[in-house]
Amino acid sequence: MTAAIQDFQGKFPKQLWPLFFSEMWERFCFYGMRGMLVIFMVDVLLLDTEKANLQYGATQAFVYAFTFIGGLFADKILGFRKSLFWGGLLMITGSVILAIDPKSFFFLGISFTIIGTGFFKPNITTIVGMLYKEGDTRRDAGFSAFYAGINLGALLGGYLCISVGNGSLFSEYVPTHLRWNVAFSFAAVVMIISLLTFINTQKKLGTIGMSPLLHLTVSKRRLVEVSVFLGSLVTIPILMTLVSVPEYTDIFMEVIGPAALLYLFYEMRNFSLVENKKLIAALIFILFSIVFWGFFEQSGGSLSLYAAENLHNTFFGLTLDPNGVNNSANSLFVILFATLVGLFWVWLSTRKLEPSTTSKFGFGFLFLAGGFLIFFLGKNFASESGLTSLELFTLGWLVITFGELCLSPIGMSAVTKLAPEKIQGVMMGMWFLASAYGQYMAGILGAGIAKSAKNMSNFEKLQVYTAEYKLLALYALLAGILLLLLSPYIKRLTGSVK
Numbered sequence: 047m048t049a050a051i052q053d054f055q056g057k058f059p060k061q062l063w064p065l066f067f068s069e070m071w072e073r074f075c076f077y078g079m080r081g082m083l084v085i086f087m088v089d090v091l092l093l094d095t096e097k098a099n100l101q102y103g104a105t106q107a108f109v110y111a112f113t114f115i116g117g118l119f120a121d122k123i124l125g126f127r128k129s130l131f132w133g134g135l136l137m138i139t140g141s142v143i144l145a146i147d148p149k150s151f152f153f154l155g156i157s158f159t160i161i162g163t164g165f166f167k168p169n170i171t172t173i174v175g176m177l178y179k180e181g182d183t184r185r186d187a188g189f190s191a192f193y194a195g196i197n198l199g200a201l202l203g204g205y206l207c208i209s210v211g212n213g214s215l216f217s218e219y220v221p222t223h224l225r226w227n228v229a230f231s232f233a234a235v236v237m238i239i240s241l242l243t244f245i246n247t248q249k250k251l252g253t254i255g256m257s258p259l260l261h262l263t264v265s266k267r268r269l270v271e272v273s274v275f276l277g278s279l280v281t282i283p284i285l286m287t288l289v290s291v292p293e294y295t296d297i298f299m300e301v302i303g304p305a306a307l308l309y310l311f312y313e314m315r316n317f318s319l320v321e322n323k324k325l326i327a328a329l330i331f332i333l334f335s336i337v338f339w340g341f342f343e344q345s346g347g348s349l350s351l352y353a354a355e356n357l358h359n360t361f362f363g364l365t366l367d368p369n370g371v372n373n374s375a376n377s378l379f380v381i382l383f384a385t386l387v388g389l390f391w392v393w394l395s396t397r398k399l400e401p402s403t404t405s406k407f408g409f410g411f412l413f414l415a416g417g418f419l420i421f422f423l424g425k426n427f428a429s430e431s432g433l434t435s436l437e438l439f440t441l442g443w444l445v446i447t448f449g450e451l452c453l454s455p456i457g458m459s460a461v462t463k464l465a466p467e468k469i470q471g472v473m474m475g476m477w478f479l480a481s482a483y484g485q486y487m488a489g490i491l492g493a494g495i496a497k498s499a500k501n502m503s504n505f506e507k508l509q510v511y512t513a514e515y516k517l518l519a520l521y522a523l524l525a526g527i528l529l530l531l532l533s534p535y536i537k538r539l540t541g542s543v544k
């Protein structure tokens with residue numbers, strides 16, 4: 047059955063599309079909430095902005111860190127389908143709690159969502175990888191299309207939830223005191239759609255994502271599964287404490303990464319040398335991705351402060367909110383170009399010209415460098431009040447988006463190719479764990495930039511920010527060159543996998 051699915055004709059397997067929509071709605075829920083967090087914490091929970099930023103960073107880091115745990119339980123106990131189902135249920139519960147009373151139950155709702163995303167996000171990605179057989183050159187294109195779905199959800203959710211929450215949209219229909227409830231209820235509704243879409247898709251997945259414990263008796267299997275469900279519920283109050291005190295994030299981040307690495311090394315003892323070489327290659331990609339996300343995720347931190355204070359609000363004569371542009375330009379560009387870039391890889395591969403994963407990563411960093419260089423060049427167009435071109439800033443995001451498309455869908459795809467089936471969930475979890483460290487690093491970098499521009503005039507602030515972006519461009523350039531140089535060596539590790 048799986049073989050029949052993997053022997054599909056055409057460019058994409060047909061199961062990709064329902065998974066695309068399921069993930070699109072899940073990302074709507076996720077990015078919708080993400081876009082509301084800081085503003086909600088400042089406006090309703092009355093946190094000061096610094097605390098809200100730290101809190102935001104902690105939440106993001108936890109979300110991605112839990113993907114490692116979600117991947118692990120999927121591999122060992124639940125299988126990918128049940129993990130996704132459970133994750134979806136937890137996410138629905140979290141957003142319903144927030145829709146009912148976001149003020150009183152904020153951390154409870156958020157904790158449900160964090161654990162739910164951990165079970166959902168890595169495992170739907172792994173299922174996409176399983177639609178392809180080893181060596182299928184159409185895999186990266188499939189991930190690029192899937193990535194467009196992610197960003198469609200991110201764009202819609204990211205725009206809609208916050209604008210209903212802050213009252214800039216539909217305020218005539220939504221009573222002021224219920225705005226946030228309605229905004230969070232959007233997340234709940236779309237997550238229900240996501241889960242229903244997935245339930246419907248399951249019939250078409252053959253044996254993909256089934257329980258790894260089919261050899262056990264039904265009652266034994268139930269027992270371990272229910273223990274995981276109960277265990278994750280018991281974790282919620284603990285997580286509530288961890289998330290609500292950002293200092294605990296440091297401790298958590300110091301532990302989870304090394305623990306994940308140790309676990310991986312422990313698992314490696316069961317695999318052949320060839321398999322382990324591939325795992326090392328995957329690990330190299332994962333480590334580089336931390337740096338990429340650390341720079342990229344300035345978007346939520348220092349770049350949003352930069353957008354708020356140092357950019358004009360006109361875009362070729364059109365008035366636009368610079369923060370809106372900072373939040374959504376990237377998603378829009380991904381939607382416009384992801385499939386094209388994916389098809390470009392297929393086109394190159396039919397001509398035997400497709401670059402290796404390492405080279406694609408290298409190009410990803412070069413584009414990242416180009417984008418930050420453009421942000422730096424913004425300083426040449428600054429007015430005396432320290433405002434510079436929104437058009438140039440948008441161009442910077444366009445260039446960075448091409449970098450993201452060379453790295454993020456390709457990395458997800460590579461992890462599904464390089465990891466032996468038994469630890470696909472864990473490896474996908476590690477891929478997203480790298481995002482957790484990226485977010486964490488982004489927060490530290492951003493705080494450093496903000497600190498060095500403290501008490502300065504807006505013009506001076508622009509000089510400091512752009513100088514820092516030049517440095518980031520330089521580091522990204524070096525990382526890109528390093529990857530291109532390493533490419534032939536990493537190829538030896540990946541063996542048959544391109």
Ligand code: GLN
Nearest residue numbers: 073196339454477478481
């Ligand atoms: N934007 C992508 C997503 O939401 C990648 C996020 C990440 O890995 N940091 O899936």
